[in-house]
Amino acid sequence: MSEQERMPSAIVAALGLTQIIGYGTLYYSFSILAPDMAEEAGWTVDAVFAVFSVALLVGGLAAPVLGSMMDRFGARGMMALGSLFAAFALALCAYSASASVFIAAIILLEVASSMVQYQAAFATLVQFRPMVAAKSITYLTLIGGFASTLFWPITSSLHGLYTWREIYLFYAVLNLAVCAPIHVWVMRRKPVEHAGAESMTGRREVHGVLRPDRRRVGFYVASAAFALQGFALSSMLVHMVPMLTQLGLGAAAVMVSTIFGPSQVLSRLINMLFGQRLSATTLATLAAMMIVGGIVTLLVSGGWIAGAAVFALLLGLGSGVNSIAQGALPLHLFGSNGYGSLTGKMAAIRLSAGAAAPFVFAALTENFSMTVSLAITAALGGLGLAGFMILGHLALGSARNDTLRGTE
Template sequence: MKQIWSRRHDPWIMVWPLALAQMISWGCIFYAFSLFVTPLIADLGWTRQALNGALSLAFLTMAATAYPVGRWIDRNGGRGIMVVGCIAAGGLLIAASRVTEPIEFYLLWSCLGVCMACILYEPAFIVITQVFGFGAKRGIAAVTLLAGFSSTLFIPLIEFLLARYGWQDTYIILGLILLFLAAPLQWLFIPPKTIATQHDTALDQQRRGGFSLLKLCRRPVFWGLVIWAAGNSFMITGVLFQLVPLLKSAGVSVRDVVLCMTVFGPLQVLGRIAVMLFAHRIGTATLGTLTTIVFPLGVLVLLVAPYELVWLCLAVALIGAANGIATIVRGTAPAEWIGLTHYGKVAGAITVPVLIAGALSPSALAWVWQHHGAPAMLATILCAGLISAGGYAFARAYRDNY
């Protein structure tokens, strides 16, 4: 046992507690938001559009801090900033249980956006890439494999807590989970500082001397990845945060809503298991191309099929599988197509427009839904998927081979 403890920072020991912390963080913050919408509207009288505005603000503050966070982790490692972010997020969720005015809710979620930039996938991917180098694909697949159960576990859990204890006590419980489970896991197992110079190629070593954001912006592969990832973010954020309210407003039973949404996690996991098993045979380019086909197909099912359980499960299954693989591609493509050197800064630069797209998605889609109806909203999500597919094809055409 002592030998295992002394090796807790080794890649394949560290990765599983980090994955568990990711599962908890996504469930308590990201997946929880849409489940609080109906209780907050009923109790406080706020509008759906006002609540979605708070989420959009959170994504904007997350975007504003994504690049500085990536730069910090490049220089100092991820443990300190991820632990502090997790502790702050737990405290903010507890504080959210006492909000009475929209301005308070907006302020809390603007701060939670900063916390999300410090604790969700992007900083975790940087840490994994630093530790694993070009073997990061399997490490990222492992983390996202376990984190993929987040929606499956936390959506039913939060629905139960809301029904049993109400939204205020549920916020407190989620905050305590972050404080006493996620934060300690990250402190104990993430290495204090991990710089992956040992994984650099000869070209990386030549580039290590400096980093120019302007030079990065001149590379077509960078913009292709930005368009792909931003379109993907707009699409998945729209589905995750509008589908539950959409189905409830259409008269779908709570049971069927929960059943179809719980399919999302397992299908994410199945996609990631496939990547872990066949990572040595299937390249990043092929994986990403697959997601650009399957993702819009799932949205198309939502658009044209009736709101029956079998069709809803099929649509969520397609979207879940595609998102599960796309998350891995988002972490590995910059390293493989642009290089490991300054990976944190590159990932942070890509993340900024991705988060802006995610920030715009809930409010923009809520506006489309309110003024033009649900079919127009789903068609907008589908268009984002097609634009995303074009961006990926562009990045693939101009990629570097490492």
């Protein structure tokens, strides 16, 4: 096995740790701390989630620009800069003395997220060794799946001892002291194939399965499908603990929520061991089926703890595979050339849809009912499932046409 066909295990492990911290501090902690933020500011919880939604939207709109910069300057350097940016934004939020500074800090947090979370990490792995990027992405998401398992309980425990500002300040130090040095170390590692450059030049590329005439349609269908799944997942993840509490689980809500993280890890472990022969379109379809199935289970079971546990299990399984698909499906369909820019554009659409989810779900729940909110979320997830099935058909059609041309 040549060096370019060997997975960079040390880099995958290092990035895995930063993904746990990045998602834990910048994403999963928010829903637990949001009520305190609202109470201190004299706002409604809906208003705080509206700010979060706007921030997600801005982060999504920034994703194409950041993706292009990753292609041009290298994703590894972007991650190193992003860790410093994340620490600054968390500290700014902790010290914010006015509503305008608080809103600006939350927006900066989401821009920083696009620089340090999966989009940037996947681009780093594709740029470093494209031939094994799909495998590396699977292992990376396996490690990153522990983020919610660790940070929901950690944030809940800290919440009982410290203010939300003190917690955010601690998380700023964590990004600065742990993530930034790791990303600098990764940035200094040079690919064996072309040690003097950050570009793809001189290294083998992965070619996508879609024919050129189907790529535009494939891009829009894939982007829409991921956007719909992103809306469903964002609605559930941001509101997980308060939603289960409202359904009547009480103190058991946090315990049930912790099932989500191990389920993500389990799905990625199963895929790593047995799913290597499954196509990326099949993985995305299976992920959507599990996400929708989990939401429907919660819709039907209500406050029944066993039903909530099945919901968290299925949502975690689906989310785990969906994270792999977000990195592997664009590589499979479109190839490694321009990967950062392409995934940046897809992320913009996905994150823009996901940006509306926290506020829309909270507003639907407050003005209608939890049942209506869950039903609408499940229906949108179902449309995403249909999109992935269409992509599978497009990919299969391209493969058949290539086979026919090869036999002529």
